[in-house]
Amino acid sequence: MENNLPVQTNFIREIINEDIKNNKNDGRVQTRFPPEPNGYLHIGHAKSICLNFGIARDYRGLCNLRFDDTNPIKEDIEYVESIIEDVRWLGFDWDDRLYYASDYFEKMYELAIQLIKKGKAYVDSSTSEEIKNQKGTPTEAGVHSPYRERSIEENLKLFEGMKSGKYEDGTHTLRAKIDMSSPNMHLRDPVIYRIKRATHHRTEDKWCIYPMYDYAHPISDWIEGITHSICTLEFEIHRPLYDWFLIELCLPNRPQQIEFARLNLSYTVMSKRKLLELVEEKHVSGWDDPRMPTISGLRRRGYTPESIRNFADKIGVSKRDSMTDVALLEYSIREDLNKRVQRVMAVLNPLKITITNYPDDKTEELDAINNPEDPSAGKRVLFFSKEIFIECEDFLENPPKKYHRLFPGGEVRLKYAYIIKCNEVVKDDSGEITELRCTYDPETRSGTCSTRKVKGTIHWISADNSIEAEVRLYDRLFITEDPLADPEKDFKEFLNPESLKILNTCRLEKGLTGSKPGDKFQFERQGYFCVDPLSNDKRLVFNRTAALRDSWAKLEKSL
RNA sequence: UCUCGGGUCGUCUAAUGGCAGGACAGCGGCCUUUGGAGCCGUUAGUGGAGGUUCGAAUCCUCCCCUGAGAACCA
Numbered sequence: 327m328e329n330n331l332p333v334q335t336n337f338i339r340e341i342i343n344e345d346i347k348n349n350k351n352d353g354r355v356q357t358r359f360p361p362e363p364n365g366y367l368h369i370g371h372a373k374s375i376c377l378n379f380g381i382a383r384d385y386r387g388l389c390n391l392r393f394d395d396t397n398p399i400k401e402d403i404e405y406v407e408s409i410i411e412d413v414r415w416l417g418f419d420w421d422d423r424l425y426y427a428s429d430y431f432e433k434m435y436e437l438a439i440q441l442i443k444k445g446k447a448y449v450d451s452s453t454s455e456e457i458k459n460q461k462g463t464p465t466e467a468g469v470h471s472p473y474r475e476r477s478i479e480e481n482l483k484l485f486e487g488m489k490s491g492k493y494e495d496g497t498h499t500l501r502a503k504i505d506m507s508s509p510n511m512h513l514r515d516p517v518i519y520r521i522k523r524a525t526h527h528r529t530e531d532k533w534c535i536y537p538m539y540d541y542a543h544p545i546s547d548w549i550e551g552i553t554h555s556i557c558t559l560e561f562e563i564h565r566p567l568y569d570w571f572l573i574e575l576c577l578p579n580r581p582q583q584i585e586f587a588r589l590n591l592s593y594t595v596m597s598k599r600k601l602l603e604l605v606e607e608k609h610v611s612g613w614d615d616p617r618m619p620t621i622s623g624l625r626r627r628g629y630t631p632e633s634i635r636n637f638a639d640k641i642g643v644s645k646r647d648s649m650t651d652v653a654l655l656e657y658s659i660r661e662d663l664n665k666r667v668q669r670v671m672a673v674l675n676p677l678k679i680t681i682t683n684y685p686d687d688k689t690e691e692l693d694a695i696n697n698p699e700d701p702s703a704g705k706r707v708l709f710f711s712k713e714i715f716i717e718c719e720d721f722l723e724n725p726p727k728k729y730h731r732l733f734p735g736g737e738v739r740l741k742y743a744y745i746i747k748c749n750e751v752v753k754d755d756s757g758e759i760t761e762l763r764c765t766y767d768p769e770t771r772s773g774t775c776s777t778r779k780v781k782g783t784i785h786w787i788s789a790d791n792s793i794e795a796e797v798r799l800y801d802r803l804f805i806t807e808d809p810l811a812d813p814e815k816d817f818k819e820f821l822n823p824e825s826l827k828i829l830n831t832c833r834l835e836k837g838l839t840g841s842k843p844g845d846k847f848q849f850e851r852q853g854y855f856c857v858d859p860l861s862n863d864k865r866l867v868f869n870r871t872a873a874l875r876d877s878w879a880k881l882e883k884s885l
Numbered sequence: 886u887c888u889c890g891g892g893u894c895g896u897c898u899a900a901u902g903g904c905a906g907g908a909c910a911g912c913g914g915c916c917u918u919u920g921g922a923g924c925c926g927u928u929a930g931u932g933g934a935g936g937u938u939c940g941a942a943u944c945c946u947c948c949c950c951u952g953a954g955a956a957c958c959a
Contacts, residue, residue, distance in 0.1 A: 335899085336898090336899095340901085360959095361959095362958085362959050364958090364959080394959065396958095396959080397958065397959075399958095400958075400959090453957095454956085454957055457957075458955080458956085461955055462955070463886095463887085463955055464886080464887050464888065464954065464955060465886055465887040465888090466887090466955095468955090495957085496957065498957095499957055508888090509887065509888040509889085510888065510889075510954080511888085511954060511955045512954075512955095514955085517956090517957050519957085520957035521957080522957080536957090538956095538957075538958085538959090539958070539959050540959095542959095543959090559890075559891090559952075559953070560952090560953060560954085560959095561953095561959090562889070562890060562953070562954095563888085563889060563890085563953065563954050564954095565889095566889095585890085587891085587952095592896085640897075640898085640908065640909080641897060641898080641908095642897065642898045642899085642908095643898090644891090644897090644898070645890070645891060646890095646891050646892065646951095646952090647890095647891070647892095647951075647952050647953090648896080648897065648898090649896075649897090650896070650897055650909095651895090651896045651897075651909065651910065653896085653909060653910060654896080654897070654908080654909050654910085656909095657908090657909060657910090658909095660921090660922090664921080664922060665922095669919080669921095698917095698919085698921095698922075699922065699923090728920090730920065731920090739918055740918090741918055741919070742918075743918095772918065779918090780918090781920095782918095782920080783917090783918045783919065783920090784919090785919075848919085848921085850919055850921085851919045851920080851921070852919090852921095853921095874919075874920095874921050874922090875920090875921065875922090876920070876921085877920050877921090878920040879920090880920095881920075
């Protein structure tokens with residue numbers, strides 16, 4: 327490898343190390359990420375992308391992006407565009423190696439003819455129902471199709487007819503002739519070509535027949551010179567078939583299929599079908615809803631590519647089914663954003679405070695540190711005046727023990743400003759607190775040699791020098807760790823009714839005016855937020871990426 | 886039921902016959918003008934029973950648990 331830094335390892339890299347040692351493939355390493363363009367990419371795909379592109383990078387090999395577009399009914403150009411965008415956003419590059427399985431249809435067709443000529447494939451005219459019945463069950467052998475012994479000439483003629491559109495969809499298939507009594511159902515004469523007189527998003531109406539995954543995949547891998555074909559566990563049982571085609575077709579330098587466990591994340595679902603259900607039934611606003619585990623959802627939520635790549639490194643790769651704690655994903659984004667984003671004052675639920683002993687028309691400029699983790703981020707100015715807002719939750723009329731914030735008669739520090747004391751609570755007719763009347767201690771201005779200390783420090787914002795914004799508080803989409811755990815229940819029963827709270831009267835530092843979609847900040851003491859794509863200069867909208875860890879919340883719970 | 890996989894702290898993952906380690910979560914402390922971050926400490930694991938061996942998470946046998954498999958889907 328290119329350096330002697332400890333490179334993270336996993337069972338796949340061990341296999342590759344061994345292959346390199348044995349000079350298999352002349353020491354060459356080539357992988358591929360092969361999505362079907364029938365849906366949006368999610369964090370589970372990100373695991374696979376990081377795995378495949380990461381291996382190529384570390385072994386000075388190549389990783390291709392290949393669309394597995396063998397089913398025109400389900401696939402669409404919309405998906406290929408979003409997939410390209412997402413993989414690129416994650417930070418990976420495939421140079422000019424953007425491929426499509428459909429690029430290889432001609433070669434696949436030729437090879438299918440070879441199989442027929444070898445007597446290893448035949449045209450079956452059974453209906454799909456009949457084929458199903460011939461298959462048998464895992465414990466009972468199947469039976470031969472009545473068409474299994476057609477002559478090579480007849481097969482060739484029929485297959486040609488299938489290709490040229492002579493037959494209706496479903497009337498014939500090409501099947502591999504393997505073993506109807508194999509304990510592996512996939513080896514019981516699998517269908518390798520079916521008639522679909524559909525328009526393909528790339529080849530349009532050129533083809534009336536389309537290859538099945540099991541046939542198309544090994545051949546695509548072989549054509550591209552893939553050395554290690556990495557896929558998820560559910561394809562493990564397909565591996566003998568993957569190898570069978572390559573062996574029967576005498577294709578040299580066979581790629582090796584290696585399977586790993588797909589990612590499952592707690593408090594979410596990952597299958598394309600279920601995500602589609604959430605979108606179609608409007609439980610979320612779309613594929614890029616910030617609560618979705620899709621790449622586009624995470625991006626809109628404020629996740630960075632780095633945080634996702636780091637997450638992928640942290641979870642590792644193995645063959646056991648697992649459920650990764652979403653807390654690890656959340657940790658990854660906090661870890662990244664903590665180091666890089668600017669802190670800013672933002673009051674989500676404003677409570678007005680009047681500083682009774684502060685001059686009416688005075689405004690002070692105070693220094694605020696942009697990022698304590700990064701001195702190079704510098705400072706900015708905060709304005710202080712007689713009327714300010716603090717967070718509702720930072721005042722309690724009857725505080726519990728260990729509450730460090732404001733309460734009647736209590737004191738708190740306003741970060742970067744002064745210590746204030748609450749003297750009076752103003753309420754409206756319904757008993758709602760509408761205002762706090764406080765006094766400030768002029769001797770305690772931040773940055774002076776004030777020696778007074780108070781337990782709590784809170785964020786605040788000057789009423790005059792602030793702007794209004796909408797803030798969307800996102801939480802986990804589901805209330806249970808595994809919404810699919812109970813097969814009797816629909817996973818949507820476990821949707822978290824509080825996964826989104828919209829706050830409309832938040833007040834932010836004026837400096838945030840003009841923030842652009844994707845801009846990221848830490849709202850002091852609250853969490854990480856980013857500007858939503860639908861935000862504009864008239865109406866700023868922020869999404870909460872992740873809340874800050876809150877040890878008070880934990881303490882409070884235990885009280 | 887059959888075939889093929891897989892079982893290591895709560896979770897994810899190392900250890901490839903030689904001290905069961907790391908990360909997240911948890912707990913405790915230090916520090917702190919973010920109840921954040923950071924730092925320190927700490928709890929906690931080899932599914933079970935036999936066997937081989939000086940020595941087993943690792944090799945063998947049996948059992949248990951668990952995932953996948955009977956689409957003209959990928």
